[in-house]
Amino acid sequence: MSSKMxxxxxxxxxxxxxxxxxxxxxxxxxxxxIKEWKGPSMAPFNGVSNKKYRGINxxxxxxxxxxxxYDDPRWYTFNQIADFKGTYHKGVKxxxxxxxxxxxxxxxxxxxxxxxxxxxxxxxxxxxHADGRKPEDFYLKARYSAVYNACQIEGIEPFKADLQTYDTxxxxxxxxxxxxxxxxxxxxxxxxxxxxxxxDTIHLPKAEYFYSxxxxxxxxxxxxxxxxxxxxxxxxxxxxxxxDNEAYAxxxxxxxxxxxxxCYHLGIEESDESIENHQAYVASWIKEIQEKPQALTNAIxxxxxxxxxxxxxLADSESQPEDESEVVMLESVA
Numbered sequence: 001m002s003s004k005m006x007x008x009x010x011x012x013x014x015x016x017x018x019x020x021x022x023x024x025x026x027x028x029x030x031x032x033x034i035k036e037w038k039g040p041s042m043a044p045f046n047g048v049s050n051k052k053y054r055g056i057n058x059x060x061x062x063x064x065x066x067x068x069x070y071d072d073p074r075w076y077t078f079n080q081i082a083d084f085k086g087t088y089h090k091g092v093k094x095x096x097x098x099x100x101x102x103x104x105x106x107x108x109x110x111x112x113x114x115x116x117x118x119x120x121x122x123x124x125x126x127x128x129h130a131d132g133r134k135p136e137d138f139y140l141k142a143r144y145s146a147v148y149n150a151c152q153i154e155g156i157e158p159f160k161a162d163l164q165t166y167d168t169x170x171x172x173x174x175x176x177x178x179x180x181x182x183x184x185x186x187x188x189x190x191x192x193x194x195x196x197x198x199x200d201t202i203h204l205p206k207a208e209y210f211y212s213x214x215x216x217x218x219x220x221x222x223x224x225x226x227x228x229x230x231x232x233x234x235x236x237x238x239x240x241x242x243x244d245n246e247a248y249a250x251x252x253x254x255x256x257x258x259x260x261x262x263c264y265h266l267g268i269e270e271s272d273e274s275i276e277n278h279q280a281y282v283a284s285w286i287k288e289i290q291e292k293p294q295a296l297t298n299a300i301x302x303x304x305x306x307x308x309x310x311x312x313x314l315a316d317s318e319s320q321p322e323d324e325s326e327v328v329m330l331e332s333v334a
Contacts, residue, residue: 114137
């Protein structure tokens, strides 16, 4: 690299080399993206019986929890909350928070049409297998039960997941970037990390669930790049029209490439493993647009536009002195 190049020219050349490396993942085979955190499962279950909800109930309660950002997978009936007989939480009073509304789960149980009575499933199986009754003697009836999430209950013990945690702290510069972009960050994602365009909010697992500060930084920046595409910012198709599969795949490439570039800009030293994980993530989305190679080139350009937008927001208003120090070329560390 010529010593006569300006800092801006060196920066451009370096980023072109990063782009070339990402293009090379079109032929990357066998790469597998690794999730770099382990948060608590938000699979809904009854907090008294500890039984997990199944089928449509599981899907529905998970959807409700996501909509209201409940970070607790426990659900309870009104009787379990009121506990009139002191059976479920002796000595501790629980109260529903003001304005709490129930959601309904659906249960099916067998009905004996000959004996005209409801049965438990154990009773049904005994009648069929041990007593020789015919299946046509029974039919299913539905019952609907109102349940409330633990987040709607005052006095309940906080949910404690039996998970290993790490001494990982959020990167203050990345938090500052979100603040300056006026996008909220909430650590209520459980085991998920995502950007909600409707709310203009990033949801992350708690920092202690990430394996390292690099893993946290890469994930947070990935979601912040998504946020840069909101209609009031860069107005990218993959954010404003999530129903377009090709645009959505391209948006994931933009976010991951942008995350990698921003780590470089912010001086976050990534490990070989984290760089490989960036590549594997990009490779996992390549198949969605592999018939249109230009889409990857455009994704790289849009990722760079997002990075330019975000670093400009983060930069001090005062102009910075030009740094003439050499930049290590990507080939030397790849």
